[in-house]
Each structure stands twice: as C-alpha cells, then as structure tokens.
Amino acid sequence: MRVNTVGRMRLAAILSEAWRNSRSGASHGVLLWLVLSFLTIGLTTADALATRAAVEEALDYRAAGAAIATIEAVGAIDGTSCDAIASVDGVAAAGALRPAAGPLLPSATPGSSLPAYEATPAFTRLLGSSGAHGAVLSRVAADRLGLRTGDVLTLSSGAALTIAGVYEWPEDGRRPGLGYAAVVPALANGAFDECWATTWPQSAQLVTLLRSTAMPSSAESASAPVLSTVNSTFGAEFHGGDRHLSRPTRFAPLAALVAAAFSVAIAVRSRRLALSSARHHGVRRADVMAVVGAETAWVMVPVAIAAVAAATLVGASAPADGGAVFEAGLRVLAGTSTGAFLGAAVAAASIRANGLLSAFTER
C-alpha cells in the first residue's frame, strides 16, 4: 500500500487535473474567463482606439501639408541644392518652386488664364503626384478644363502640354496660390523663389537643410529668407506623439496586469482549503503551481483569441499604421497574461500543506 512520496506529478497528470478542475468548475474558470475577457477586451479596445486616433491625427496633419517645411527667398533659392535634399536620409520629398513668366492661356477657354508655376522635377511628389514629364494641374483647374491625367492641354499659342498628374489642394488652411494653378517642370539648375521639403517624423535638421539652399547673395539682400510650412494652421510641429504618450489609456497594460493578478489570486485563494488539502496529501508546491498555471492557461487561451480579434478589428479599421494599433492592443493582452500567471503563481505558492489545519490547531 505504501507509495513513493518523493516523486512529482507527471505532465500528463498536471494537465489532466487542470482540465478536470476547469471542466468541473472547481477552478472558477468561467467566472475568471468573463472577468479577464471583459478586462482585456475593454482595455485592448480602448488603447487601440486611442492609438488609432493618434495615427489618424498624424495622417490629417500630413495630408494637410503641415509637415512640409518651406523656405522663401525670392530669386535666391538654388534649385539643384533644393532637389538634392530629397536624397538625404529621412527626407521623403523636396523640390523648388517659382512663378512662371506668365499664366497659361488654354485655347479651350479664350479670355481666361491659368496661373502657372515652374518647379524642379522632384517637386511634384510634394503635391502627391508622381508626374515628372509634363504639367500637373490642381483638381479645380483640371475639372474646370475637363482634363485628366494623360490628356493634352492646348494653349492659345499652339503649344501643347501633357497632363502628367492632378493634385488636391483643398481650402483647409494651406497657403493660397496653388488651388487653381498648373505646375510645369523646369530644369533644377537655376534660381527659384522657394524650396519645400518634408520628413516624417519631423526633424529639426530639415530647417538646416532648407537654409543651405539659400544662395549667398540672398544673405546680402534686404529680405532675409523666411521659414514656414505649407499649412501653418496645424502648427509648425506635430504634437500628436506627445499627446499619444500622455493618453489616459497609456497605463492600460499596467492596469490590466494588476487587475488580472488580483482577480486570479483571489480566485486561487478562494480554493485554499481544497489546494491545502491536496498539498497535505502529498502534492508538491511546484505541482500545485503547475496545475493552477495550466488552469490559468485554459482561461487565457480564449481571452487571448478574443483580445487579438478585437485588436485586429480596430487595427484593420485604422487608415494607416494598423500594425501600431494592433501592437497597442497586444500590450494590454501581454499585461493581462503576465498578471494572470503572476497572480496564479504567487497565490498557489502561498498555499501551505498545513493551512487546512490552522483552524484545527488554533481552536
């Protein structure tokens, strides 16, 4: 009848005990699943939504042209230097701009003129158009002239311009002048009035790069180069990152960890008599911890699936950076999982073999 009392439970027995406890309801698994699911999905969604809002704010900022920095010095911007900025690491696009000698006179609308600008070849990328060989028109001008990309604009002089692209220039606070205009390519080696460039994330180095495009002669002129942005109504710098870092849900992973740890620890401690009895009948502390850990895993698997699904949904509905939104959700899940296993381990480790007898001996 005597059996070895110095062995340890087999893995299969640990998993079997955990499964039987979970299936029978002895481990309060359903209640824990509800609590942890509510906690994890709630906080995951809240933080993922906050992150998505920050992503959308950044997209709006960039889409409005607020991230495009400019330097203006009439006739004193070196086009070649400006175009070269585009090749610097971190710079998304750069190009120089100047008014054309005169407006374009489309033959289709006699008596009306179309303001025109000349720009270095890389400039059109700043307008969201890839057209390098031909003119790019603003949406309003293209609609008014009935032109689309690939069409030919015939001028009253008989000359013809291929339409390489159409750009959007809404009245959202961005600088005026380009809302109804044509931008035609020009050779970079010449003097221009402005240099535009953009980086994302924003970099203080960009101002230095823009200043380097001002030709020395301009320093001696009466008007000093003016630094600005294409859309100053959004502010010169994007502070969405700071706002995201100070968002109310930034502590969500920590809150999830603490709440999960307490929830699981309370559930385990509520079974202390049963677990203490198991310890008293030869189950080692490590084996009790393993069984309770496996029970926690049974609970966390569906919680994790639900949380990943929630984070995926919110991430997939984000206009960009869905990965960052998804990652924010996963941080909460990581907090819940860590807290759940930590709470289970600490509570299970606190179960004493003689705990069952405390009341007995203290009577």
Add this chain to the structure above:
Amino acid sequence: MLISLEQVSHEFLEGRALFQPLSASFDRGELIAITGPSGAGKSTLLAILAGLMPPTHGRIRRPGSPRACWVTQHPHGVARRTALDHVCLPYLATGMRRRDAEPLARALLDRFGLSAVGDQQFATLSGGQAQRLMIARSIAAAPDLLLLDEPTAQLDQRTAGEVDAALGAIASTDLLVFVATHSAGTRAMCSRVVELEAPLGCG
C-alpha cells in the same frame, strides 16, 4: 516505536493547563482513541503528536519524523470533483499515471464501502460518505501516522457507524492511528484508549 511521550503536558500562555503529564509509546498497527471531556486538550495532543506544536512540558520523540495525515471534523473536498478523483490525487502526486492510479483508488473506495459513489461529485455525498472518503484519501497518501479529529462528531448514529466501520478497515494496516473522540462506538473500535484528565487543581 514510532512515537513516545515522556511526561508530556501542555499549558497555554495565559497559564491554563490542559491535561496531566502523559507518558506512553505508540507503534505501527495501533489504533488509539484519545478521549476526555471537552477542553481537555484532545486536539492539542493530536497537534503535538503530529509535530505541529511542541509541548510546553515534557518530551516527545518521533524518530524518523513520521509523515502525518489528518482527517478533520469537517471533510474538506472539492465540491465538483468526483470521489474517485479525490482518492486518485495522492497517487498522481507520486508520479503515477492516471490509468495506474484509478484501479488503486477504486480498490480503496471499495474497502471503505464507497465503490457505488466513486463517480459521484463530492458535493452529493452524505456526511458519512464524505468522512470515509477523506479517510480513504489519507490512506492513499501513505502516511506513517493518521490523525482523526472527532470524525463522527457531526454525524448521526447510523452514519457514525459507517465511519467506525471504516476505522475497522484501517486497523489491519501498519499505520499508527489516533482518533480524538467522544463516541463510545469509535472507542470500541480502538486497540488502546488514552483518557485525558484535567490537571489537578483545575475546574
């Protein structure tokens, strides 16, 4: 000799003495009843025998530190686990496979008259069945020493008789068993009786 007591007595901090100095030795295979009036220190003596608390007077010798299992007055089982699960666990704790543990557990259940309720949840067992199950579980843990604290105190006469019969089933093992009890039926099952008397000058 598994345990010996030399002039053992116990006194609480407030100075209340429990029982007169006790000297005796106990060995495997014995079933000892510990009797005495309420407050005489039956439960405290069990705790001393198990090594959970030292006596305030006298000396106890427990060579080899025998492993003790307890069966308390109120059986503590897992409400939704089966009777069989309860008896299997001590075997699983030793590294045994479930398929090897189940026949041994069923044999124990049979020995304690519980084979018919092996697959029932603990919560559905009667008081007598639950108490016998706890004894069977303790036997499965293979202790050297089994301590039962008034196992029939909460039971009616019929179910108390079932538990007494279970004690008879233990008597043939090589365990040293102590039973703290008021019951004449339980006492009759035991091979020896330790009668605790209030110390002189008390009461």
